Amino acid sequence: MSDRTALTILYRGPLASCDYDCPYCPFAKRRDSREQLRADRAALARFTAWVLEQTDHRISVLFTPWGEGLVRSWYRDAIVQLSQASTVDRVAIQTNMSCRLDWLADCDLDTAAFWVTYHPGQVSYERFLGRCVELSRRGVRFSVGIVGVPEHLEPARRLRADLPESVYLWVNAAEGHSYSDEEAAPWSAVDPLFSHSRLPHRSAGLPCRTGDTVVSVLGDGTVRRCHFVPEPLGNLYDGSFRAALRPRACPLAQCDCHIGYVHLEPVGLYDVFAGGILERIPHADHWGGTRPDTAIREPATSP
Template identity: 65%
Template sequence: MNLSILYRGPLASCNYDCPYCPFAKRRDPPEALRADRAALRRFVDWVSTVSDLTVSVLFTPWGEGLTRSWYREAIVRLSHLPHVERVAIQTNLAVRTGFLAAADPAKVALWCTYHPGEVTRQAFLERCSGLGVRYSVGVVGLPEHLAEARALRRDLPGDVYLWVNAADGHTYDADAEAAWTAIDPHFGFSVRPHDSLGAGCRTGETVVSVDGDGTVRRCHFVREPIGNLYDGTWRAGLRPRPCPNLTCDCHIGYVHLRTLPLYDVFAGGVLERIAALR
Protein backbone atom coordinates (compact mmCIF):
# COMPACT_ATOMS: atom_id res chain seq x y z
CA MET A 1 0.00 0.00 0.00
CA ASN A 2 1.19 3.52 -0.85
CA LEU A 3 0.46 6.09 1.86
CA SER A 4 1.15 9.83 1.73
CA ILE A 5 1.46 11.53 5.12
CA LEU A 6 1.23 15.25 5.78
CA TYR A 7 2.96 15.70 9.13
CA ARG A 8 2.49 18.78 11.30
CA GLY A 9 3.96 18.88 14.78
CA PRO A 10 3.54 21.61 17.41
CA LEU A 11 6.21 23.89 15.88
CA ALA A 12 4.62 27.31 15.25
CA SER A 13 7.49 29.76 14.87
CA CYS A 14 9.19 31.46 11.96
CA ASN A 15 12.24 33.60 11.37
CA TYR A 16 10.48 35.76 8.76
CA ASP A 17 8.12 38.67 9.38
CA CYS A 18 5.74 38.47 6.42
CA PRO A 19 2.73 40.75 7.06
CA TYR A 20 0.33 38.23 5.47
CA CYS A 21 1.34 35.35 7.77
CA PRO A 22 -0.01 34.79 11.32
CA PHE A 23 3.24 33.06 12.35
CA ALA A 24 5.55 35.92 11.34
CA LYS A 25 8.39 36.38 13.83
CA ARG A 26 6.62 34.15 16.31
CA ARG A 27 8.89 32.38 18.78
CA ASP A 28 8.22 29.03 20.36
CA PRO A 29 9.26 28.75 24.01
CA PRO A 30 11.95 26.15 24.80
CA GLU A 31 9.44 23.63 26.11
CA ALA A 32 7.46 23.82 22.84
CA LEU A 33 10.62 23.24 20.82
CA ARG A 34 11.53 20.24 22.97
CA ALA A 35 8.04 18.84 22.48
CA ASP A 36 8.25 19.34 18.73
CA ARG A 37 11.63 17.66 18.56
CA ALA A 38 10.44 14.65 20.57
CA ALA A 39 7.26 14.34 18.50
CA LEU A 40 9.17 14.42 15.23
CA ARG A 41 11.67 11.83 16.39
CA ARG A 42 8.82 9.57 17.46
CA PHE A 43 7.23 9.96 14.03
CA VAL A 44 10.46 9.19 12.18
CA ASP A 45 11.04 6.16 14.41
CA TRP A 46 7.54 4.93 13.51
CA VAL A 47 8.15 5.35 9.80
CA SER A 48 11.43 3.45 10.10
CA THR A 49 9.65 0.41 11.58
CA VAL A 50 6.85 0.18 9.00
CA SER A 51 7.14 -3.00 6.94
CA ASP A 52 3.93 -3.14 4.92
CA LEU A 53 3.72 0.39 3.48
CA THR A 54 5.43 2.53 0.90
CA VAL A 55 5.47 5.96 2.53
CA SER A 56 5.78 9.52 1.24
CA VAL A 57 6.03 12.39 3.72
CA LEU A 58 5.37 16.10 3.38
CA PHE A 59 6.22 18.25 6.39
CA THR A 60 3.78 21.18 6.66
CA PRO A 61 4.88 23.01 9.80
CA TRP A 62 3.14 26.08 11.15
CA GLY A 63 6.30 28.09 10.65
CA GLU A 64 9.76 27.31 9.34
CA GLY A 65 11.08 23.83 10.01
CA LEU A 66 14.47 23.75 8.32
CA THR A 67 15.94 26.24 10.79
CA ARG A 68 15.57 23.42 13.33
CA SER A 69 18.20 20.70 13.23
CA TRP A 70 15.73 17.92 13.94
CA TYR A 71 13.83 18.55 10.69
CA ARG A 72 17.05 18.48 8.72
CA GLU A 73 18.05 15.25 10.44
CA ALA A 74 14.61 13.73 9.82
CA ILE A 75 14.77 14.48 6.10
CA VAL A 76 18.17 12.86 5.77
CA ARG A 77 17.18 9.78 7.77
CA LEU A 78 13.86 9.26 5.99
CA SER A 79 15.46 9.61 2.58
CA HIS A 80 17.62 6.55 3.20
CA LEU A 81 14.77 4.25 4.22
CA PRO A 82 14.03 1.80 1.38
CA HIS A 83 10.26 2.01 1.79
CA VAL A 84 10.18 5.82 1.74
CA GLU A 85 9.42 7.06 -1.75
CA ARG A 86 9.53 10.81 -1.12
CA VAL A 87 10.25 13.23 1.71
CA ALA A 88 9.48 16.90 1.22
CA ILE A 89 8.98 20.05 3.28
CA GLN A 90 7.47 23.49 2.85
CA THR A 91 10.22 26.04 3.50
CA ASN A 92 11.26 29.65 3.02
CA LEU A 93 14.76 28.30 2.31
CA ALA A 94 16.34 30.62 4.88
CA VAL A 95 18.84 28.00 5.95
CA ARG A 96 22.14 26.59 4.85
CA THR A 97 21.31 23.61 2.69
CA GLY A 98 24.57 21.70 2.95
CA PHE A 99 22.78 19.04 4.99
CA LEU A 100 21.13 17.85 1.76
CA ALA A 101 24.45 16.36 0.65
CA ALA A 102 23.93 13.62 3.23
CA ALA A 103 20.42 12.79 1.93
CA ASP A 104 19.37 10.64 -1.00
CA PRO A 105 18.75 13.32 -3.67
CA ALA A 106 16.43 11.03 -5.60
CA LYS A 107 13.94 11.06 -2.72
CA VAL A 108 14.14 14.58 -1.29
CA ALA A 109 12.20 17.52 -2.67
CA LEU A 110 11.58 21.05 -1.43
CA TRP A 111 8.50 23.26 -1.71
CA CYS A 112 10.14 26.69 -1.49
CA THR A 113 8.39 30.02 -1.01
CA TYR A 114 9.94 33.33 -2.01
CA HIS A 115 8.96 36.21 0.29
CA PRO A 116 9.88 39.60 -1.21
CA GLY A 117 10.86 41.99 1.55
CA GLU A 118 12.39 39.22 3.66
CA VAL A 119 15.15 38.16 1.29
CA THR A 120 16.57 39.53 -1.94
CA ARG A 121 15.75 37.72 -5.13
CA GLN A 122 19.45 37.25 -5.85
CA ALA A 123 20.07 35.59 -2.47
CA PHE A 124 17.02 33.36 -2.86
CA LEU A 125 18.07 32.28 -6.36
CA GLU A 126 21.58 31.49 -5.13
CA ARG A 127 20.11 29.18 -2.50
CA CYS A 128 17.97 27.46 -5.12
CA SER A 129 20.87 26.94 -7.50
CA GLY A 130 22.86 24.91 -4.99
CA LEU A 131 20.14 22.61 -3.68
CA GLY A 132 20.99 19.47 -5.65
CA VAL A 133 17.43 18.13 -5.20
CA ARG A 134 14.11 18.66 -6.98
CA TYR A 135 12.23 21.76 -5.92
CA SER A 136 9.38 24.07 -6.75
CA VAL A 137 9.26 27.79 -6.03
CA GLY A 138 6.28 29.99 -5.30
CA VAL A 139 5.01 33.36 -4.20
CA VAL A 140 1.86 34.76 -2.64
CA GLY A 141 -0.13 36.54 -5.34
CA LEU A 142 -0.33 40.02 -3.85
CA PRO A 143 -0.26 43.01 -6.23
CA GLU A 144 2.97 44.30 -4.70
CA HIS A 145 4.65 40.96 -5.48
CA LEU A 146 3.78 40.90 -9.19
CA ALA A 147 6.92 42.56 -10.52
CA GLU A 148 9.15 40.37 -8.35
CA ALA A 149 7.26 37.25 -9.42
CA ARG A 150 7.78 38.13 -13.08
CA ALA A 151 11.48 38.70 -12.47
CA LEU A 152 11.72 35.44 -10.53
CA ARG A 153 10.15 33.55 -13.41
CA ARG A 154 12.62 35.15 -15.79
CA ASP A 155 15.62 34.25 -13.61
CA LEU A 156 14.66 30.69 -12.62
CA PRO A 157 15.62 27.76 -14.85
CA GLY A 158 12.84 26.99 -17.30
CA ASP A 159 12.25 23.53 -15.86
CA VAL A 160 11.56 24.84 -12.34
CA TYR A 161 7.84 25.22 -11.70
CA LEU A 162 6.86 28.60 -10.26
CA TRP A 163 3.50 28.43 -8.48
CA VAL A 164 1.37 31.30 -7.22
CA ASN A 165 -0.90 31.12 -4.19
CA ALA A 166 -3.98 33.33 -4.31
CA ALA A 167 -3.75 35.67 -1.32
CA ASP A 168 -6.27 35.11 1.47
CA GLY A 169 -9.02 37.72 1.37
CA HIS A 170 -7.87 39.16 -1.94
CA THR A 171 -10.04 39.21 -5.04
CA TYR A 172 -8.73 39.06 -8.58
CA ASP A 173 -10.40 40.71 -11.55
CA ALA A 174 -9.93 39.23 -15.01
CA ASP A 175 -6.83 41.29 -15.75
CA ALA A 176 -5.15 40.39 -12.47
CA GLU A 177 -5.93 36.71 -12.88
CA ALA A 178 -4.51 36.78 -16.40
CA ALA A 179 -1.33 38.48 -15.17
CA TRP A 180 -0.72 35.82 -12.52
CA THR A 181 -1.69 33.00 -14.89
CA ALA A 182 1.01 34.19 -17.28
CA ILE A 183 3.47 33.32 -14.49
CA ASP A 184 1.75 30.18 -13.20
CA PRO A 185 -0.44 28.43 -15.79
CA HIS A 186 -2.17 26.57 -12.93
CA PHE A 187 -3.07 29.70 -10.95
CA GLY A 188 -6.72 29.16 -11.82
CA PHE A 189 -6.86 26.24 -9.40
CA SER A 190 -5.77 28.53 -6.53
CA VAL A 191 -7.74 31.66 -7.33
CA ARG A 192 -11.18 30.40 -6.27
CA PRO A 193 -12.40 27.80 -3.75
CA HIS A 194 -13.44 24.40 -5.06
CA ASP A 195 -16.86 22.97 -4.30
CA SER A 196 -16.02 19.85 -2.32
CA LEU A 197 -19.05 18.81 -0.29
CA GLY A 198 -19.75 15.20 -1.19
CA ALA A 199 -16.84 15.06 -3.64
CA GLY A 200 -14.56 12.07 -3.74
CA CYS A 201 -11.15 12.68 -2.23
CA ARG A 202 -8.04 10.59 -1.71
CA THR A 203 -7.61 11.92 1.84
CA GLY A 204 -8.60 9.37 4.41
CA GLU A 205 -7.82 6.59 1.96
CA THR A 206 -4.29 6.94 0.56
CA VAL A 207 -3.47 10.35 2.09
CA VAL A 208 -3.64 11.30 5.77
CA SER A 209 -2.50 14.08 8.07
CA VAL A 210 -0.68 13.33 11.31
CA ASP A 211 -0.32 15.64 14.32
CA GLY A 212 2.59 15.60 16.72
CA ASP A 213 0.75 13.38 19.20
CA GLY A 214 0.02 10.82 16.49
CA THR A 215 -3.59 11.81 15.88
CA VAL A 216 -4.49 10.83 12.33
CA ARG A 217 -7.05 12.81 10.35
CA ARG A 218 -8.02 12.55 6.73
CA CYS A 219 -6.53 16.01 6.10
CA HIS A 220 -5.56 19.21 7.87
CA PHE A 221 -9.00 20.70 7.20
CA VAL A 222 -11.23 17.98 8.65
CA ARG A 223 -10.89 17.87 12.41
CA GLU A 224 -12.55 14.52 13.04
CA PRO A 225 -9.84 11.96 13.91
CA ILE A 226 -9.79 8.57 12.23
CA GLY A 227 -7.41 7.01 14.74
CA ASN A 228 -3.92 7.28 16.17
CA LEU A 229 -0.71 6.42 14.37
CA TYR A 230 0.99 4.84 17.35
CA ASP A 231 -1.70 2.50 18.58
CA GLY A 232 -2.61 1.33 15.08
CA THR A 233 -6.24 2.46 15.24
CA TRP A 234 -5.79 4.63 12.14
CA ARG A 235 -5.62 1.60 9.86
CA ALA A 236 -9.27 0.66 10.42
CA GLY A 237 -10.24 4.23 9.56
CA LEU A 238 -8.82 4.19 6.03
CA ARG A 239 -11.51 4.04 3.37
CA PRO A 240 -12.91 6.04 0.46
CA ARG A 241 -15.18 8.81 1.69
CA PRO A 242 -16.66 12.08 0.39
CA CYS A 243 -15.47 15.46 1.59
CA PRO A 244 -17.60 16.90 4.46
CA ASN A 245 -16.62 20.54 3.80
CA LEU A 246 -18.50 22.95 1.54
CA THR A 247 -15.34 24.11 -0.19
CA CYS A 248 -11.60 23.44 -0.27
CA ASP A 249 -9.31 26.38 -0.96
CA CYS A 250 -5.81 25.24 0.04
CA HIS A 251 -3.52 23.41 -2.37
CA ILE A 252 -2.52 20.72 0.13
CA GLY A 253 -6.20 19.87 0.41
CA TYR A 254 -7.76 20.27 -3.02
CA VAL A 255 -4.85 18.66 -4.87
CA HIS A 256 -6.24 15.33 -3.60
CA LEU A 257 -9.83 15.85 -4.83
CA ARG A 258 -10.84 13.23 -7.37
CA THR A 259 -12.99 15.85 -9.10
CA LEU A 260 -9.87 17.79 -10.15
CA PRO A 261 -7.15 16.67 -12.60
CA LEU A 262 -4.27 17.65 -10.34
CA TYR A 263 -2.76 14.19 -9.93
CA ASP A 264 -2.10 14.39 -13.67
CA VAL A 265 -1.00 18.03 -13.55
CA PHE A 266 1.48 17.24 -10.77
CA ALA A 267 2.29 13.67 -11.79
CA GLY A 268 5.41 12.58 -9.94
CA GLY A 269 5.39 15.69 -7.76
CA VAL A 270 2.06 15.93 -5.95
CA LEU A 271 3.45 16.38 -2.44
CA GLU A 272 6.19 18.82 -3.39
CA ARG A 273 3.96 20.79 -5.82
CA ILE A 274 6.09 20.19 -8.87
CA ALA A 275 4.03 20.30 -12.03
CA ALA A 276 4.78 17.73 -14.70
CA LEU A 277 6.52 19.13 -17.76
CA ARG A 278 4.38 19.13 -20.90
Protein backbone atom coordinates in the same frame (compact mmCIF):
# COMPACT_ATOMS: atom_id res chain seq x y z
CA MET B 1 -7.16 2.10 1.70
CA SER B 2 -7.72 1.66 -2.00
CA ASP B 3 -4.03 0.97 -2.43
CA ARG B 4 -2.80 -0.91 0.62
CA THR B 5 0.80 -0.57 -0.51
CA ALA B 6 1.02 3.23 -0.22
CA LEU B 7 0.19 5.91 2.32
CA THR B 8 0.84 9.65 2.06
CA ILE B 9 1.18 11.56 5.34
CA LEU B 10 0.99 15.30 5.87
CA TYR B 11 2.77 15.83 9.19
CA ARG B 12 2.39 18.94 11.33
CA GLY B 13 4.01 18.98 14.78
CA PRO B 14 3.79 21.63 17.52
CA LEU B 15 6.37 23.95 15.86
CA ALA B 16 4.85 27.38 15.25
CA SER B 17 7.86 29.71 15.16
CA CYS B 18 9.27 31.32 12.05
CA ASP B 19 12.28 33.47 11.28
CA TYR B 20 10.31 35.62 8.83
CA ASP B 21 7.78 38.37 9.49
CA CYS B 22 5.39 38.10 6.53
CA PRO B 23 2.38 40.43 6.96
CA TYR B 24 0.06 37.82 5.38
CA CYS B 25 1.02 35.08 7.88
CA PRO B 26 -0.35 34.84 11.46
CA PHE B 27 2.77 32.92 12.59
CA ALA B 28 5.30 35.57 11.52
CA LYS B 29 8.14 36.08 13.99
CA ARG B 30 6.44 33.88 16.54
CA ARG B 31 8.77 32.40 19.12
CA ASP B 32 8.46 28.92 20.59
CA SER B 33 9.64 28.42 24.14
CA ARG B 34 12.41 25.94 24.88
CA GLU B 35 9.77 23.56 26.21
CA GLN B 36 7.77 23.86 23.00
CA LEU B 37 10.87 23.23 20.89
CA ARG B 38 11.78 20.17 22.96
CA ALA B 39 8.24 18.87 22.55
CA ASP B 40 8.38 19.41 18.80
CA ARG B 41 11.73 17.67 18.54
CA ALA B 42 10.49 14.68 20.54
CA ALA B 43 7.29 14.46 18.51
CA LEU B 44 9.21 14.51 15.23
CA ALA B 45 11.66 11.86 16.46
CA ARG B 46 8.74 9.62 17.40
CA PHE B 47 7.09 10.13 14.03
CA THR B 48 10.31 9.49 12.11
CA ALA B 49 10.90 6.28 14.07
CA TRP B 50 7.36 5.12 13.26
CA VAL B 51 7.84 5.71 9.54
CA LEU B 52 11.16 3.86 9.55
CA GLU B 53 9.54 0.87 11.26
CA GLN B 54 6.84 0.42 8.61
CA THR B 55 7.24 -2.64 6.42
CA ASP B 56 3.69 -3.32 5.23
CA HIS B 57 3.36 -0.33 2.91
CA ARG B 58 5.37 2.44 1.31
CA ILE B 59 5.23 5.90 2.83
CA SER B 60 5.42 9.43 1.41
CA VAL B 61 5.71 12.38 3.80
CA LEU B 62 5.10 16.10 3.39
CA PHE B 63 6.06 18.25 6.37
CA THR B 64 3.71 21.24 6.63
CA PRO B 65 4.85 23.10 9.76
CA TRP B 66 3.13 26.28 10.84
CA GLY B 67 6.59 27.74 11.28
CA GLU B 68 9.92 27.26 9.48
CA GLY B 69 11.22 23.75 10.01
CA LEU B 70 14.58 23.66 8.27
CA VAL B 71 16.19 26.20 10.61
CA ARG B 72 15.78 23.42 13.23
CA SER B 73 18.36 20.63 13.03
CA TRP B 74 15.82 17.92 13.83
CA TYR B 75 13.84 18.59 10.65
CA ARG B 76 17.00 18.43 8.57
CA ASP B 77 18.00 15.20 10.30
CA ALA B 78 14.54 13.69 9.77
CA ILE B 79 14.58 14.47 6.05
CA VAL B 80 18.04 12.90 5.69
CA GLN B 81 16.94 9.75 7.54
CA LEU B 82 13.66 9.37 5.71
CA SER B 83 15.21 10.04 2.30
CA GLN B 84 17.57 7.13 2.86
CA ALA B 85 14.85 4.68 3.93
CA SER B 86 14.04 1.99 1.37
CA THR B 87 10.30 2.11 2.14
CA VAL B 88 9.95 5.89 1.74
CA ASP B 89 8.98 7.02 -1.75
CA ARG B 90 9.14 10.78 -1.14
CA VAL B 91 9.90 13.16 1.71
CA ALA B 92 9.25 16.86 1.17
CA ILE B 93 8.76 20.01 3.22
CA GLN B 94 7.24 23.46 2.80
CA THR B 95 10.07 25.89 3.55
CA ASN B 96 11.49 29.36 2.95
CA MET B 97 14.92 27.66 2.58
CA SER B 98 16.63 30.22 4.80
CA CYS B 99 18.72 27.45 6.37
CA ARG B 100 22.24 26.40 5.43
CA LEU B 101 22.34 23.87 2.59
CA ASP B 102 25.41 21.70 3.18
CA TRP B 103 23.30 19.00 4.89
CA LEU B 104 21.66 18.23 1.56
CA ALA B 105 24.79 16.27 0.63
CA ASP B 106 23.59 13.54 3.03
CA CYS B 107 20.11 13.26 1.44
CA ASP B 108 19.08 10.73 -1.14
CA LEU B 109 18.02 13.25 -3.77
CA ASP B 110 15.94 10.66 -5.60
CA THR B 111 13.61 10.78 -2.58
CA ALA B 112 13.95 14.21 -0.96
CA ALA B 113 12.29 17.26 -2.54
CA PHE B 114 11.36 20.79 -1.51
CA TRP B 115 8.44 23.19 -1.81
CA VAL B 116 10.22 26.55 -1.51
CA THR B 117 8.45 29.88 -1.01
CA TYR B 118 9.92 33.28 -1.87
CA HIS B 119 8.86 36.07 0.49
CA PRO B 120 9.88 39.49 -0.89
CA GLY B 121 10.66 41.88 1.94
CA GLN B 122 11.99 39.07 4.13
CA VAL B 123 15.06 38.12 2.11
CA SER B 124 16.93 39.91 -0.66
CA TYR B 125 16.19 38.77 -4.18
CA GLU B 126 19.86 38.04 -4.79
CA ARG B 127 20.12 35.84 -1.70
CA PHE B 128 16.97 33.88 -2.54
CA LEU B 129 17.92 33.33 -6.16
CA GLY B 130 21.36 32.28 -4.96
CA ARG B 131 19.67 29.55 -2.92
CA CYS B 132 17.89 28.36 -6.03
CA VAL B 133 21.19 28.35 -7.92
CA GLU B 134 22.75 26.14 -5.25
CA LEU B 135 19.76 23.80 -5.12
CA SER B 136 19.96 23.40 -8.87
CA ARG B 137 23.71 22.76 -8.77
CA ARG B 138 23.20 20.06 -6.17
CA GLY B 139 20.58 18.33 -8.31
CA VAL B 140 17.78 18.93 -5.81
CA ARG B 141 14.13 18.58 -6.86
CA PHE B 142 12.26 21.74 -5.92
CA SER B 143 9.47 24.06 -6.88
CA VAL B 144 9.40 27.77 -6.08
CA GLY B 145 6.38 29.83 -5.21
CA ILE B 146 5.09 33.21 -4.15
CA VAL B 147 1.89 34.63 -2.66
CA GLY B 148 -0.15 36.56 -5.21
CA VAL B 149 -0.45 39.95 -3.54
CA PRO B 150 -0.12 42.95 -5.90
CA GLU B 151 3.28 44.06 -4.60
CA HIS B 152 4.72 40.63 -5.41
CA LEU B 153 3.91 40.72 -9.12
CA GLU B 154 7.12 42.36 -10.30
CA PRO B 155 9.35 40.16 -8.08
CA ALA B 156 7.46 37.14 -9.43
CA ARG B 157 8.03 38.21 -13.02
CA ARG B 158 11.72 38.75 -12.30
CA LEU B 159 12.03 35.36 -10.66
CA ARG B 160 10.25 33.64 -13.54
CA ALA B 161 12.68 35.28 -15.97
CA ASP B 162 15.74 34.18 -13.99
CA LEU B 163 14.66 30.61 -13.20
CA PRO B 164 15.03 27.99 -15.90
CA GLU B 165 11.87 26.68 -17.51
CA SER B 166 12.46 23.37 -15.74
CA VAL B 167 11.75 24.97 -12.34
CA TYR B 168 8.03 25.43 -11.77
CA LEU B 169 7.08 28.79 -10.25
CA TRP B 170 3.67 28.56 -8.61
CA VAL B 171 1.47 31.38 -7.34
CA ASN B 172 -0.83 31.01 -4.34
CA ALA B 173 -3.92 33.17 -4.35
CA ALA B 174 -3.69 35.50 -1.35
CA GLU B 175 -6.08 34.51 1.41
CA GLY B 176 -9.20 36.66 1.38
CA HIS B 177 -8.29 38.22 -1.96
CA SER B 178 -10.44 37.86 -5.07
CA TYR B 179 -9.09 38.29 -8.59
CA SER B 180 -10.96 39.69 -11.53
CA ASP B 181 -10.10 38.23 -14.92
CA GLU B 182 -7.94 41.28 -15.56
CA GLU B 183 -6.13 40.89 -12.23
CA ALA B 184 -5.65 37.15 -12.69
CA ALA B 185 -4.15 37.41 -16.18
CA PRO B 186 -0.63 38.56 -15.18
CA TRP B 187 -0.46 35.91 -12.46
CA SER B 188 -1.47 33.25 -14.98
CA ALA B 189 1.33 34.46 -17.22
CA VAL B 190 3.74 33.67 -14.38
CA ASP B 191 2.01 30.42 -13.36
CA PRO B 192 -0.05 28.70 -16.06
CA LEU B 193 -1.77 26.68 -13.30
CA PHE B 194 -2.85 29.73 -11.28
CA SER B 195 -6.49 29.06 -12.17
CA HIS B 196 -6.49 26.15 -9.71
CA SER B 197 -5.52 28.47 -6.84
CA ARG B 198 -7.51 31.52 -7.92
CA LEU B 199 -10.91 30.30 -6.70
CA PRO B 200 -11.89 27.82 -3.96
CA HIS B 201 -12.89 24.41 -5.26
CA ARG B 202 -16.39 23.18 -4.54
CA SER B 203 -15.80 19.97 -2.64
CA ALA B 204 -18.96 18.97 -0.73
CA GLY B 205 -19.82 15.37 -1.47
CA LEU B 206 -17.01 14.91 -3.97
CA PRO B 207 -14.56 12.00 -3.72
CA CYS B 208 -11.22 12.82 -2.13
CA ARG B 209 -8.18 10.66 -1.46
CA THR B 210 -7.79 12.07 2.04
CA GLY B 211 -8.92 9.62 4.68
CA ASP B 212 -8.06 6.75 2.36
CA THR B 213 -4.55 6.88 0.91
CA VAL B 214 -3.71 10.33 2.32
CA VAL B 215 -3.90 11.40 5.97
CA SER B 216 -2.85 14.28 8.22
CA VAL B 217 -0.90 13.54 11.41
CA LEU B 218 -0.39 15.86 14.38
CA GLY B 219 2.52 15.78 16.78
CA ASP B 220 0.71 13.62 19.32
CA GLY B 221 -0.13 11.06 16.64
CA THR B 222 -3.73 12.14 16.09
CA VAL B 223 -4.71 11.13 12.56
CA ARG B 224 -7.20 13.19 10.59
CA ARG B 225 -8.22 12.82 6.99
CA CYS B 226 -6.67 16.21 6.20
CA HIS B 227 -5.59 19.41 7.93
CA PHE B 228 -8.98 21.01 7.30
CA VAL B 229 -11.36 18.35 8.67
CA PRO B 230 -10.89 18.20 12.45
CA GLU B 231 -12.65 14.88 13.08
CA PRO B 232 -10.02 12.33 14.18
CA LEU B 233 -9.71 8.95 12.50
CA GLY B 234 -7.66 7.46 15.33
CA ASN B 235 -4.04 7.53 16.41
CA LEU B 236 -0.93 6.71 14.43
CA TYR B 237 0.94 5.04 17.24
CA ASP B 238 -1.69 2.62 18.48
CA GLY B 239 -2.74 1.74 14.94
CA SER B 240 -6.36 2.70 15.57
CA PHE B 241 -6.46 4.88 12.44
CA ARG B 242 -6.06 1.93 10.08
CA ALA B 243 -9.61 0.64 10.47
CA ALA B 244 -10.97 4.07 9.50
CA LEU B 245 -9.13 4.31 6.16
CA ARG B 246 -11.57 4.09 3.27
CA PRO B 247 -12.72 6.07 0.22
CA ARG B 248 -14.94 8.93 1.27
CA ALA B 249 -16.43 12.22 0.12
CA CYS B 250 -15.40 15.66 1.35
CA PRO B 251 -17.68 16.99 4.13
CA LEU B 252 -16.73 20.64 3.58
CA ALA B 253 -18.43 23.09 1.24
CA GLN B 254 -15.18 24.07 -0.46
CA CYS B 255 -11.41 23.59 -0.39
CA ASP B 256 -9.09 26.52 -1.06
CA CYS B 257 -5.63 25.20 -0.16
CA HIS B 258 -3.36 23.33 -2.56
CA ILE B 259 -2.41 20.66 -0.01
CA GLY B 260 -6.11 19.88 0.25
CA TYR B 261 -7.61 20.20 -3.22
CA VAL B 262 -4.69 18.47 -4.94
CA HIS B 263 -6.16 15.27 -3.48
CA LEU B 264 -9.74 16.06 -4.56
CA GLU B 265 -10.29 13.52 -7.33
CA PRO B 266 -12.52 15.51 -9.76
CA VAL B 267 -9.94 18.33 -9.94
CA GLY B 268 -7.59 15.94 -11.74
CA LEU B 269 -4.33 17.28 -10.29
CA TYR B 270 -2.80 13.84 -9.76
CA ASP B 271 -2.35 13.75 -13.52
CA VAL B 272 -1.07 17.34 -13.67
CA PHE B 273 1.44 16.79 -10.85
CA ALA B 274 2.28 13.19 -11.71
CA GLY B 275 5.53 12.31 -9.95
CA GLY B 276 5.57 15.54 -7.94
CA ILE B 277 2.38 15.72 -5.87
CA LEU B 278 4.04 16.54 -2.55
CA GLU B 279 6.69 18.95 -3.79
CA ARG B 280 4.21 20.70 -6.14
CA ILE B 281 6.13 19.95 -9.32
CA PRO B 282 3.84 19.40 -12.32
CA HIS B 283 4.62 17.07 -15.16
CA ALA B 284 6.19 19.08 -17.98
CA ASP B 285 3.35 18.21 -20.35
CA HIS B 286 0.93 20.23 -18.22
CA TRP B 287 2.73 23.54 -17.96
CA GLY B 288 5.47 23.78 -20.57
CA GLY B 289 8.59 23.24 -18.47
CA THR B 290 10.47 21.47 -21.21
CA ARG B 291 14.08 22.59 -20.86
CA PRO B 292 15.68 20.85 -17.84
CA ASP B 293 19.19 21.68 -19.08
CA THR B 294 18.65 25.45 -18.84
CA ALA B 295 20.89 27.07 -16.23
CA ILE B 296 19.64 29.54 -13.64
CA ARG B 297 20.97 33.01 -14.32
CA GLU B 298 23.12 34.35 -11.52
CA PRO B 299 21.55 37.38 -9.82
CA ALA B 300 23.02 40.70 -10.83
CA THR B 301 25.11 42.42 -8.20
CA SER B 302 23.38 45.46 -6.81
CA PRO B 303 25.30 48.72 -7.39
